[in-house]
Amino acid sequence: MNTICQNIQKIKQRIPENVTMIAVSKTKPVKDIQTAYDCGQRHFGENKVQELVAKQPHLPLDIKWHMIGHLQRNKVKYIAGFVYLIHGVDNLKLLKEIDKQARKHNKKLDILLQIKIAQEDTKFGMNETLLAEILQQYENQAFPNVQIKGLMGVATNTPDKSQVAGEFAYLNRLYEKYKKRFPGFEYLSMGMSGDYRIAIQNGSNLIRIGTAVFGAR
Ligand SMILES: *Cc1c(COP(=O)(O)O)cnc(C)c1O
Numbered sequence: 209m210n211t212i213c214q215n216i217q218k219i220k221q222r223i224p225e226n227v228t229m230i231a232v233s234k235t236k237p238v239k240d241i242q243t244a245y246d247c248g249q250r251h252f253g254e255n256k257v258q259e260l261v262a263k264q265p266h267l268p269l270d271i272k273w274h275m276i277g278h279l280q281r282n283k284v285k286y287i288a289g290f291v292y293l294i295h296g297v298d299n300l301k302l303l304k305e306i307d308k309q310a311r312k313h314n315k316k317l318d319i320l321l322q323i324k325i326a327q328e329d330t331k332f333g334m335n336e337t338l339l340a341e342i343l344q345q346y347e348n349q350a351f352p353n354v355q356i357k358g359l360m361g362v363a364t365n366t367p368d369k370s371q372v373a374g375e376f377a378y379l380n381r382l383y384e385k386y387k388k389r390f391p392g393f394e395y396l397s398m399g400m401s402g403d404y405r406i407a408i409q410n411g412s413n414l415i416r417i418g419t420a421v422f423g424a425r
Pocket of ligand 1: 402420
C-alpha cells in the first residue's frame, strides 16, 4: 500500500466515527489527490481558488471540495457551481456575495463562519460581536441562498498545548451556544495535522489535515 493511503488509514483509525477528515491537498498534484481518492477519501480541501479550479476538472465528480482558505469576494463566482463547503467566511460583504452567486446558480451554498481564535495578527476570523450580528441577520432571512452550517477556527501555532486547547474550547462554547438557536449548525471545523487531537478533545467534528496525509509541503 502507498504512503498516502497508509497515512489516511492511520488517521481514520485514531479519530472517532463522528469526525470527518478533510484531506488538505494544497500545493499537491492531481495524482496525489487521485491516490487518496482511490483509498476511499472523499473530502478534500484547498485554500486557493485558482488552484482548486485548476484541479477540480481532472478529478472524480463525487469529491466534496472544501474551500478552507481566505476567500476574496471577486472569486466566489468561480467555485459557486461545485464547492461543497466554504469554511473561511469572516465578513458580511463576502457572505452577501456568496448569497448572490448561489442565487445565480439557483441553489443554496453551505458555509462556515470563521472566528478568530489565534493570537497571530496574520490569522483571519471575525470576533464574537460580528458573529452575533451576522447570525441575527441570518435569522431575519438576509441571506436566503446561504446555509450557515457552523463555525471554523485556526489555533495559534505554538507548542503550548494548553493555549491551543483553550482556544479550541472557546470556539466550542460559541458553537454549542449557537447550535441551540440554529439547528442547521452541524460542523465545528478545527484541527490540523499538529493539533487535531486537541481539537477533537474540544468538540471538533471536522478536521483539516494536510501534512499528515500528503507529506511536507
Ligand atoms: C494548510 C491548511 C491546513 C492543513 O495544515 P497541515 O498542518 O498541513 O495539516 C488546515 N487548515 C487550513 C486553513 C490550512 O490553510
